[in-house]
Amino acid sequence: MGNKGDGAWHRLVKRLTTDVAELDADDLSTQSAAQGARRACDCASGDEVTLCGRLRSVELSPRDAVATLEAELFDGTDGVTLVWLGRRRIPGIEPGRTVKARGRIAVRDGRKVLYNPYYELLATT
Template identity: 70%
Template sequence: MSNTGGYWRRLVRRLTSDVAELDADDLSERSEAGGARHACDCRGGEEAVVLGRLRSVGRSPKASAPTLEAELYDGTDEVVLVWLGRRQITGIEPGRVIKARGRIAVRDGRKVLYNPYYELQNTA
Protein backbone atom coordinates (compact mmCIF):
# COMPACT_ATOMS: atom_id res chain seq x y z
CA MET A 1 0.00 0.00 0.00
CA SER A 2 2.96 2.36 0.54
CA ASN A 3 3.77 2.06 -3.19
CA THR A 4 0.35 3.46 -3.97
CA GLY A 5 0.97 6.47 -1.71
CA GLY A 6 4.32 7.07 -3.40
CA TYR A 7 2.68 6.87 -6.82
CA TRP A 8 0.05 9.47 -5.92
CA ARG A 9 2.65 11.74 -4.36
CA ARG A 10 4.77 11.59 -7.56
CA LEU A 11 1.69 12.14 -9.73
CA VAL A 12 0.60 15.20 -7.75
CA ARG A 13 4.17 16.58 -7.90
CA ARG A 14 4.27 16.13 -11.69
CA LEU A 15 0.92 17.87 -12.07
CA THR A 16 1.76 20.82 -9.82
CA SER A 17 5.44 21.46 -10.63
CA ASP A 18 6.58 23.68 -13.48
CA VAL A 19 8.34 22.23 -16.52
CA ALA A 20 11.78 23.65 -15.64
CA GLU A 21 11.66 22.06 -12.18
CA LEU A 22 10.64 18.68 -13.61
CA ASP A 23 13.39 18.89 -16.25
CA ALA A 24 15.97 19.68 -13.57
CA ASP A 25 14.81 16.68 -11.52
CA ASP A 26 15.02 14.40 -14.56
CA LEU A 27 18.52 15.66 -15.45
CA SER A 28 19.69 15.22 -11.86
CA GLU A 29 18.38 11.63 -11.75
CA ARG A 30 19.92 10.83 -15.14
CA SER A 31 23.27 12.25 -14.02
CA GLU A 32 23.26 10.09 -10.90
CA ALA A 33 22.18 6.99 -12.84
CA GLY A 34 24.97 7.61 -15.37
CA GLY A 35 27.64 7.43 -12.68
CA ALA A 36 28.41 11.16 -12.77
CA ARG A 37 28.75 13.61 -9.89
CA HIS A 38 26.28 16.39 -9.40
CA ALA A 39 27.78 19.65 -10.61
CA CYS A 40 26.82 21.32 -7.34
CA ASP A 41 29.19 18.91 -5.52
CA CYS A 42 32.21 19.56 -7.78
CA ARG A 43 35.02 21.75 -6.43
CA GLY A 44 37.97 23.45 -8.11
CA GLY A 45 41.01 21.22 -8.60
CA GLU A 46 39.05 17.97 -8.42
CA GLU A 47 38.73 15.39 -11.19
CA ALA A 48 35.06 15.09 -12.08
CA VAL A 49 32.65 13.36 -14.40
CA VAL A 50 29.48 15.36 -15.10
CA LEU A 51 26.48 14.47 -17.22
CA GLY A 52 23.90 16.97 -18.40
CA ARG A 53 22.25 18.89 -21.22
CA LEU A 54 24.03 21.61 -23.18
CA ARG A 55 22.10 24.85 -22.71
CA SER A 56 24.20 26.99 -25.02
CA VAL A 57 27.16 26.58 -27.36
CA GLY A 58 29.23 29.33 -28.92
CA ARG A 59 32.61 30.91 -29.45
CA SER A 60 34.18 32.86 -26.64
CA PRO A 61 34.09 36.57 -27.43
CA LYS A 62 36.98 37.21 -25.00
CA ALA A 63 39.49 34.75 -26.44
CA SER A 64 42.02 35.83 -29.06
CA ALA A 65 42.46 32.24 -30.33
CA PRO A 66 39.55 30.02 -31.46
CA THR A 67 37.67 28.81 -28.38
CA LEU A 68 34.41 26.86 -28.23
CA GLU A 69 32.36 27.13 -25.02
CA ALA A 70 29.30 25.14 -23.98
CA GLU A 71 27.20 25.48 -20.84
CA LEU A 72 26.31 22.07 -19.39
CA TYR A 73 23.44 21.87 -16.87
CA ASP A 74 22.78 18.72 -14.86
CA GLY A 75 19.75 19.83 -12.87
CA THR A 76 21.79 20.99 -9.86
CA ASP A 77 24.32 23.48 -11.26
CA GLU A 78 26.15 24.36 -14.45
CA VAL A 79 29.68 23.67 -15.69
CA VAL A 80 31.22 25.54 -18.62
CA LEU A 81 33.01 23.25 -21.07
CA VAL A 82 35.83 24.98 -22.97
CA TRP A 83 37.67 23.54 -25.97
CA LEU A 84 40.74 25.61 -26.76
CA GLY A 85 41.72 25.89 -30.43
CA ARG A 86 38.28 24.78 -31.66
CA ARG A 87 35.55 26.76 -33.41
CA GLN A 88 33.13 23.87 -33.77
CA ILE A 89 32.78 20.20 -32.78
CA THR A 90 30.28 17.94 -34.50
CA GLY A 91 27.57 16.86 -32.06
CA ILE A 92 28.26 19.65 -29.56
CA GLU A 93 25.03 21.61 -29.92
CA PRO A 94 22.35 23.05 -27.63
CA GLY A 95 19.94 20.44 -26.27
CA ARG A 96 22.42 17.57 -26.59
CA VAL A 97 23.08 15.42 -23.51
CA ILE A 98 26.76 14.67 -22.91
CA LYS A 99 29.01 13.15 -20.28
CA ALA A 100 32.22 15.14 -19.74
CA ARG A 101 35.33 14.33 -17.71
CA GLY A 102 38.25 16.46 -16.59
CA ARG A 103 39.68 18.62 -13.80
CA ILE A 104 37.39 21.35 -12.51
CA ALA A 105 38.76 24.89 -12.63
CA VAL A 106 37.04 28.03 -11.37
CA ARG A 107 36.96 31.10 -13.66
CA ASP A 108 35.06 34.25 -12.72
CA GLY A 109 33.22 32.25 -10.05
CA ARG A 110 32.02 29.59 -12.53
CA LYS A 111 33.02 25.93 -12.73
CA VAL A 112 34.94 25.15 -15.92
CA LEU A 113 36.31 22.02 -17.62
CA TYR A 114 39.04 22.82 -20.16
CA ASN A 115 39.40 20.45 -23.12
CA PRO A 116 37.23 17.79 -21.45
CA TYR A 117 36.95 14.22 -22.61
CA TYR A 118 33.32 13.78 -23.60
CA GLU A 119 30.75 11.21 -24.74
CA LEU A 120 27.57 12.08 -26.61
CA GLN A 121 24.59 10.42 -24.91
CA ASN A 122 21.36 9.08 -26.36
CA THR A 123 18.49 11.50 -25.92
CA ALA A 124 16.08 8.82 -24.64
Protein backbone atom coordinates in the same frame (compact mmCIF):
# COMPACT_ATOMS: atom_id res chain seq x y z
CA MET B 1 -5.12 3.02 0.80
CA GLY B 2 -1.75 1.41 1.65
CA ASN B 3 1.63 3.07 1.68
CA LYS B 4 2.41 1.93 -1.89
CA GLY B 5 -0.68 3.68 -3.28
CA ASP B 6 -0.04 6.81 -1.21
CA GLY B 7 3.45 7.10 -2.72
CA ALA B 8 2.13 6.81 -6.27
CA TRP B 9 -0.59 9.40 -5.54
CA HIS B 10 1.98 11.77 -4.03
CA ARG B 11 4.26 11.43 -7.09
CA LEU B 12 1.31 12.06 -9.45
CA VAL B 13 0.22 15.18 -7.53
CA LYS B 14 3.83 16.44 -7.49
CA ARG B 15 4.17 15.92 -11.26
CA LEU B 16 0.92 17.81 -11.90
CA THR B 17 1.73 20.76 -9.65
CA THR B 18 5.49 21.23 -10.13
CA ASP B 19 7.06 23.70 -12.58
CA VAL B 20 8.19 22.09 -15.87
CA ALA B 21 11.74 23.44 -15.49
CA GLU B 22 12.00 21.86 -12.03
CA LEU B 23 10.74 18.52 -13.36
CA ASP B 24 13.29 18.70 -16.20
CA ALA B 25 16.07 19.42 -13.68
CA ASP B 26 14.96 16.43 -11.59
CA ASP B 27 15.00 14.19 -14.69
CA LEU B 28 18.48 15.43 -15.70
CA SER B 29 19.78 14.82 -12.18
CA THR B 30 18.39 11.27 -12.23
CA GLN B 31 19.90 10.56 -15.69
CA SER B 32 23.25 11.94 -14.53
CA ALA B 33 23.30 9.64 -11.50
CA ALA B 34 22.38 6.67 -13.73
CA GLN B 35 25.50 7.42 -15.84
CA GLY B 36 27.68 7.28 -12.71
CA ALA B 37 28.45 11.01 -12.87
CA ARG B 38 28.94 13.41 -9.98
CA ARG B 39 26.46 16.18 -9.29
CA ALA B 40 27.85 19.50 -10.53
CA CYS B 41 26.71 21.25 -7.34
CA ASP B 42 29.03 18.96 -5.33
CA CYS B 43 32.16 19.70 -7.42
CA ALA B 44 34.91 22.06 -6.26
CA SER B 45 37.99 23.56 -7.88
CA GLY B 46 40.70 20.95 -8.42
CA ASP B 47 38.34 17.94 -8.36
CA GLU B 48 38.75 15.33 -11.11
CA VAL B 49 35.14 14.72 -12.19
CA THR B 50 32.84 13.01 -14.63
CA LEU B 51 29.70 15.02 -15.32
CA CYS B 52 26.66 14.22 -17.41
CA GLY B 53 24.01 16.66 -18.57
CA ARG B 54 22.43 18.63 -21.37
CA LEU B 55 24.16 21.44 -23.26
CA ARG B 56 22.18 24.63 -22.65
CA SER B 57 24.24 26.89 -24.91
CA VAL B 58 27.22 26.76 -27.25
CA GLU B 59 29.28 29.85 -28.06
CA LEU B 60 31.96 30.25 -30.70
CA SER B 61 34.77 32.73 -30.26
CA PRO B 62 34.95 35.74 -32.59
CA ARG B 63 37.06 35.21 -35.73
CA ASP B 64 39.80 37.63 -34.59
CA ALA B 65 40.24 36.11 -31.11
CA VAL B 66 42.00 32.94 -29.98
CA ALA B 67 39.90 30.01 -31.14
CA THR B 68 37.69 28.68 -28.33
CA LEU B 69 34.43 26.81 -28.14
CA GLU B 70 32.39 27.14 -24.94
CA ALA B 71 29.31 25.17 -23.95
CA GLU B 72 27.26 25.27 -20.77
CA LEU B 73 26.52 21.79 -19.39
CA PHE B 74 23.57 21.57 -16.98
CA ASP B 75 22.99 18.38 -14.97
CA GLY B 76 19.90 19.44 -13.06
CA THR B 77 21.85 20.75 -10.06
CA ASP B 78 24.29 23.33 -11.47
CA GLY B 79 25.91 24.53 -14.67
CA VAL B 80 29.53 23.93 -15.69
CA THR B 81 31.19 25.66 -18.65
CA LEU B 82 33.06 23.31 -20.99
CA VAL B 83 35.89 25.11 -22.83
CA TRP B 84 37.80 23.66 -25.76
CA LEU B 85 40.88 25.76 -26.54
CA GLY B 86 42.01 25.91 -30.18
CA ARG B 87 38.58 24.82 -31.49
CA ARG B 88 35.86 26.83 -33.18
CA ARG B 89 33.52 23.91 -33.82
CA ILE B 90 33.12 20.29 -32.74
CA PRO B 91 30.58 18.14 -34.60
CA GLY B 92 27.74 17.14 -32.26
CA ILE B 93 28.44 19.83 -29.67
CA GLU B 94 25.20 21.77 -29.98
CA PRO B 95 22.45 23.02 -27.66
CA GLY B 96 20.13 20.28 -26.45
CA ARG B 97 22.67 17.43 -26.79
CA THR B 98 23.31 15.17 -23.83
CA VAL B 99 27.02 14.92 -23.04
CA LYS B 100 29.20 13.06 -20.57
CA ALA B 101 32.36 15.10 -19.83
CA ARG B 102 35.47 14.30 -17.81
CA GLY B 103 38.22 16.58 -16.55
CA ARG B 104 39.47 18.73 -13.66
CA ILE B 105 37.21 21.49 -12.33
CA ALA B 106 38.57 25.03 -12.37
CA VAL B 107 36.83 28.25 -11.36
CA ARG B 108 36.81 31.28 -13.69
CA ASP B 109 34.94 34.46 -12.75
CA GLY B 110 33.07 32.53 -10.05
CA ARG B 111 31.85 29.84 -12.49
CA LYS B 112 32.86 26.18 -12.65
CA VAL B 113 34.82 25.31 -15.81
CA LEU B 114 36.27 22.19 -17.43
CA TYR B 115 39.06 23.02 -19.91
CA ASN B 116 39.55 20.67 -22.88
CA PRO B 117 37.36 17.96 -21.33
CA TYR B 118 37.20 14.42 -22.62
CA TYR B 119 33.61 14.02 -23.77
CA GLU B 120 31.12 11.48 -25.04
CA LEU B 121 27.97 12.37 -26.96
CA LEU B 122 25.09 10.35 -25.51
CA ALA B 123 21.96 9.22 -27.30
CA THR B 124 18.93 11.27 -26.35
CA THR B 125 15.97 9.38 -24.93
